[in-house]
Amino acid sequence: MEMLLKEENAMLQKINNYLDSQKENALKSLEEIVNIDSFSYDKDGVNRVGAVIRQQLENAGIPYEIRENEEFGNHIIAVIKGKKQGKILLMGHQDTPHPPGTTLQRPFKVEGNLLRGPGVSDMKSGLISMIHTAIALQRFANEEMCDIELLFTPEEELGSPISRNIIVERAKDALAVFNLEAARPDGSIVTSRKGSAHMKIEIEGRASHSGAFIEDGISANDELAIKMTKIKQLMDLDKGTTVNFGKIEGGISNNVVSPYAFATIHSSFWSEKDFNELYQQINKVVETPYITGTKSKLTGGIGILPMEKHEGVSKLFKIVQKAAEGLHLNITEQQTKGAADAGFTASLGVPTICGMGPVGGNWHALDEYMVLDTFIPRMKLLAASILLFVKESKL
Numbered sequence: 251m252e253m254l255l256k257e258e259n260a261m262l263q264k265i266n267n268y269l270d271s272q273k274e275n276a277l278k279s280l281e282e283i284v285n286i287d288s289f290s291y292d293k294d295g296v297n298r299v300g301a302v303i304r305q306q307l308e309n310a311g312i313p314y315e316i317r318e319n320e321e322f323g324n325h326i327i328a329v330i331k332g333k334k335q336g337k338i339l340l341m342g343h344q345d346t347p348h349p350p351g352t353t354l355q356r357p358f359k360v361e362g363n364l365l366r367g368p369g370v371s372d373m374k375s376g377l378i379s380m381i382h383t384a385i386a387l388q389r390f391a392n393e394e395m396c397d398i399e400l401l402f403t404p405e406e407e408l409g410s411p412i413s414r415n416i417i418v419e420r421a422k423d424a425l426a427v428f429n430l431e432a433a434r435p436d437g438s439i440v441t442s443r444k445g446s447a448h449m450k451i452e453i454e455g456r457a458s459h460s461g462a463f464i465e466d467g468i469s470a471n472d473e474l475a476i477k478m479t480k481i482k483q484l485m486d487l488d489k490g491t492t493v494n495f496g497k498i499e500g501g502i503s504n505n506v507v508s509p510y511a512f513a514t515i516h517s518s519f520w521s522e523k524d525f526n527e528l529y530q531q532i533n534k535v536v537e538t539p540y541i542t543g544t545k546s547k548l549t550g551g552i553g554i555l556p557m558e559k560h561e562g563v564s565k566l567f568k569i570v571q572k573a574a575e576g577l578h579l580n581i582t583e584q585q586t587k588g589a590a591d592a593g594f595t596a597s598l599g600v601p602t603i604c605g606m607g608p609v610g611g612n613w614h615a616l617d618e619y620m621v622l623d624t625f626i627p628r629m630k631l632l633a634a635s636i637l638l639f640v641k642e643s644k645l
């Protein structure tokens with residue numbers, strides 16, 4: 251792979267020096283937004299985080315657009331125009347899974363090299379990284395850059411019900427996507443994530459008195475038991491395809507043959523193909539009446555698409571690794587079982603990397619942490635990766 255030229259190294263040096271000079275600023279901004287509760291359902295809280303982001307964009311002269319939502323906080327879409335064709339999308343979510351009041355109980359805190367506070371690593375530090383890195387590129391590399399777009403979403407922790415479409419809209423013509431979720435505790439970044447599906451089986455039978463007239467009844471419960479046994483056997487843990495019956499219900503009373511039963515199924519999987527195969531097989535079981543007279547239907551399907559490691563993802567990962575070498579960082583990759591926004595962009599075929607934020611861990615837990623001395627280095631890594639990507643793409 252091509253190395254950066256001398257002039258490019260000089261540019262990178264300027265970017266790195268600038269980012270080093272921003273350490274205190276970045277830390278102050280991080281403290282400010284960690285101390286704002288922004289539970290996904292707390293629209294005002296999310297928008298208060300958004301207000302800090304908007305102020306920073308305004309200070310840097312970066313234009314942005316606001317998309318207001320009825321139920322959730324706003325989307326913020328900022329664009330830095332570059333001299334070259336195309337765009338690179340940076341993404342982050344402003345919400346956390348922590349209800350209002352959490353920051354009063356455990357506000358932002360520095361503990362040696364660890365930063366604490368709700369959402370400090372998932373992913374408020376990623377938001378600050380994204381802004382500072384974009385500003386550095388705007389100031390020192392604008393001539394070499396394509397457009398850089400920053401997308402801030404309000405409800406990722408709920409599975410991005412409304413952001414999903416906006417993410418697809420903004421990502422579909424992007425050359426590459428960097429999602430600023432935290433790097434894993436070992437410093438690795440994420441090149442694949444599982445997808446998940448939610449389904450429901452409903453069965454109709456016929457009621458009758460189970461003592462006197464059991465022959466007249468058609469038991470939906472019995473049918474469900476048979477179907478469940480068969481469907482559970484379709485789980486393939488070697489492949490990473492899971493099947494879980496999360497909730498089942500059926501029947502009316504103990505001495506009545508059950509006229510109705512249902513079960514919900516959750517499944518997670520590494521590829522859409524794996525899920526489609528599973529779905530076909532589940533559907534076959536659902537369509538087959540094992541007890542004559544029962545009628546069954548299957549509803550639901552994929553909720554979050556998996557982030558599959560396709561060629562574009564592999565290429566982008568190699569570029570990040572190469573950029574890391576120049577910073578004397580050793581970056582490895584990881585598969586993550588949890589689903590996230592990167593799945594939406596990767597499934598469009600767009601080269602995507604997740605986990606480009608600072609290193610952290612214990613997300614959603616009381617002891618969530620971010621590793622302070624990775625804050626600026628990961629911004630440098632993002633900047634260098636973007637520069638190298640643009641160079642290699644020969645825009």
Ligand SMILES: [Zn+2]
Nearest residue numbers: 372373406431
């Ligand atoms: Zn997150």
